[in-house]
Amino acid sequence: MKKYVPHFFTSLNLICGCIAILLLSKDNYNASVFFCLLAFLFDFADGFFARLLKTESAVGKQLDSFSDLISSGLVPGMVMYKLLVKSGLTETLISPDLLNFSFHVSTLSLAGFIITVATAFRLSKFNLMETEHKYFLGLPAPANCIMIIGLPFMFDFLGEKYLSYSLLFSITLFSIYILNSRVKLISLKNTNILIVFFLFCLIGGLIVLTNFAILTVIILIYILVSLIYFQFRSWLSF
Secondary structure, three states, X not given: OOOHHXXXXXXXXXXXXXXXXXXXXXXXXXXXXXXXXXXXXXXXXXXXXXXXXXXXXXXXXXXXXXXXHHHHHHHHHHHHHHXXXXXXXXXXXXXXXXXXXXXXXXXXXXXXXXXXXXXXXHHHHHHOOOOOOOEEEOOOHHHHHHHHHOXXXXXXXXXXXXXXXXXXXXXXXXXXXXXHOOOEEXXXXXXXXXXXXXXXXXXXXXXXXXXXXXXXXXXXXXXXXXXXXXXXXXXXXX
């Protein structure tokens, strides 16, 4: 029975991701971010309990990746699509003559979903890795999602004059690169649970004191600190 405990948390991750997408479709960004963060909490929990109960399995690994593709791949792609539309890339009416339906879509804004494709590529690639490192290679999908979902709040804070499609395309390219790069980043996988709990509380406190825009800043600081840390370690090894 205990082998299903991690699957339960993985399923909650998937459900929260689906709810976040539904909320995004209604432009309810605050609630969507809440369910995204809840999904990441369940994502951490499934791995924690799988290691604790020694119930890691191939099925669990695949299920975790499929869930992450929704909560950490589709969600940021949709956020970027909506931001690109908001930046001025107009939507076009698509109405095929032979089919009895029509819809509006911003063709250029679909570039935002390249983040989803890049996430799928990362998850597929890491499912095939046989050796596990003590650090992350590239930015993990949940962290990348956190960086992207904070952007609407960041632009609300800075002002819409900074919301340009050229900047958003640049952020999209950076996201695609950092997801699948060989850059070493600090991993919290084997960190003491109390430290992880403290970090969750700290992030929660920062959100309460500021707003969800702080999420983007936190991830950028995390990337910068990781780069400095591993560069410093390489200097010491000489």
